Amino acid sequence: MFCEYFEARVCRSCPLMGVPYSQQVRDKERASRRALASLDRPSSRRNPAQPPAAKSHFEWLPTYRSPQKEFRNKAKMVVSGSKKSIVLGLAPTKEFPAGVDLQSCPLYVPAIHAAFAPIRAWLQRLGARPYNIATAKGEVKYVLVSANPDGELMVRLVLRSKAALHRIENTWSELQAELPHLRVFSVNIQPEHTTVIEGREEIILSEEKFISMPGIGTDLWLAPGAFFQTNTAASQAMYTQAATWARELQPETAWDLYCGVGGFAFALSSAGVAQVTGVEVVGPAINGAQKAVAEMAGATAASPVGQGVEKTLESSRGDAVARPHFITADATKWATNQKLVPPDLVVVNPPRRGLGPELSSWVEHSGIPHLIYSSCFQETLVEDLRRMRSYRITAAKLVDMFPHTSHVECLVLLERQSSKPKTSSK
Template sequence: MRCGYFDAGVCHSCTLLAQPYPEQVDAQQRHVRTVLGDPAGVTWLPTVTSAEAGFRNKAKMVVAGTVDAPTLGILDAHGHGVDLQGCPLYPPAVSAALPPLAAFVTRAGLVPYDVPTRRGELKHVLVTGSPDGELLVRFVLRSTEALARIRKHLPSLQAALPSLVVASVNVQPAHAAVLEGDREILLTERGTLRMRVNGLDLHLRPRSFFQTNTDVAAALYRQAVAWADEAEVASAWDLYCGVGGFALHLARPGRTVVGVETSAEAVASAEQTAHDAGLPGTRFLAGDATAFALAAHDVPDLVVVNPPRRGLGEPLSRWLEGSGVPRVLYSSCHSGSLARDLAHMPSLRLVRAQVLDMFPHTGHHEVLTLLERR
């Protein structure tokens, strides 16, 4: 992939862009195997590769500059805006949305937040694109001061972007490196973006997490299902289930699946997908994954865990070790935290693994592992 911003030295977010993509992929798997100690007896599946461009379904654009000349992109070392509207990482629907959104900033009089002076209102514009080309757009503001103007001018934005189906305002008043706040104000009649993955319409609400790379996420879910079906599991938990990606793919007649997630919005999304798809035997709970596991009286045939970057942590890892659960599917975005968690689970042997290049041109990765009790 060629990028003019990288070549000009104004953006180096894709830290490995100068390295040929096949070399990136090979280095990624070597790195993961080394961090995990390259244990004997593990079957390593071929790395799932990604398209080199147009793969990111979500654009997290920092808004800077002025009302009349806003920038959508990143900040430089001095806190000034660097416009990246032509970034090649985004699919066509997302890329095409950025110029109309910049024009909307001007039309609605949304003053970009200036980090050095701590003045202004609009901090970020977050754009998520579905495989069908529909868009979810969020405006992250310091306050609700501009809310009325956004509502007034929203029809003109919808006319310019017919693919815009969900829009919201998020209020994040703190001067801190925090992307979003706790308050979300829905602006459209429709409240969810349908992410079609492997024939399932996963419903995504504004504050729900979804994998950055839709095609690689689809491969991740397919592999998890293949391992679960091969083992003929009759019951499964999906801890840190998000909008239910793993749980909903695992759903089968005769198999019970429970998903647990702290975000009530994500749980509502998963429940909506299960209802619309008529998936039997699925149940979703809003709560802490570790607390759920520690309070359980029985264990399933399979536990799926997909924790944040920090990993499971010692309490849940040690619970899995002592629980007697026969199999664990651990999907990790950080091999270092995965290795730390595995050290607390010596009775669960790593038997299969696969690296998935969810984030090309960076040192980040996803790795799916199958653990079986010794």
């Protein structure tokens, strides 16, 4: 697949661009098998305790292969150049002092491609100076764009201060006129000179506060500041696999830790799990999850009897779907402070740093029968699994969330070795 930025050795975002996709997948599969196979070896001579049995009694499911282009549903673009010549893309370097415009990047979905020119033109009319990383001067730092499969857009500007806010409030409707599918528009204030993109203050200027994204059993709702996987189809593959495992296990109760906007939680509910609790520290993500719950409740209330509308709210087993419950809290603090009986199943989808010693050790001693761990960084996955020696891997699946990179999402199903198969009364 041709990419002008790869050919020019300009874009560092896709180091495997140009490598045949089948080879990319094979390399990720080999690396993942090696990583999990290392669990059969002692972590050190001083600590010979055996971790979960990774090699035996362990099924590798077929890898989900992503589309190779037009799969990215979000763009995080540095704003560089000058007030009259805006560049949206990669940060300036010595070789490219004005930055690198990514309008032609083949990985973005079409709706994001179409948004580049109107956003650039509007910013140039706005007249706010792009933030200069070297001098720490200027106002406009980033443009963050998200798109759903219907082409609806969320556009966020990250500014150093509120100096240009009044002009933005008065003129952003011009951008909306040029982008009729623009649903959510907001301004984020990040005054610090740091690699952290977003600040704490988010000012939503549009009437709408969410765009919908596909989920399992219901639409998910994405608000400014909330996280959603960058590859929509791959995220569906992850949620579908979790729902499949839940149908096989038939748990009555489940927790979804680091739940984000609720993708796994709603997937578990659709699979017939009666009580699902999602926990996430990011408030805007929980707002989206609660909106999805409200939408489900409204659909149930509005369903005319006998017209079959309520069937859309049935689980895959034909049961009525119980709506998940969501809590805004730090996953580690919330779980380790619980006095309740542990659930039958826990799903964890932590950031790259993994669960860490405290939460993984708590899981090890919790008595929870089954765990689904979704990891984007296998180094920390292995570290966490070494702390959970009571669990063995029963199945694993790779989801190629990030084509043309070495990164891959890995889902593993874990079973406590002392657990007996659960007998369902259903």
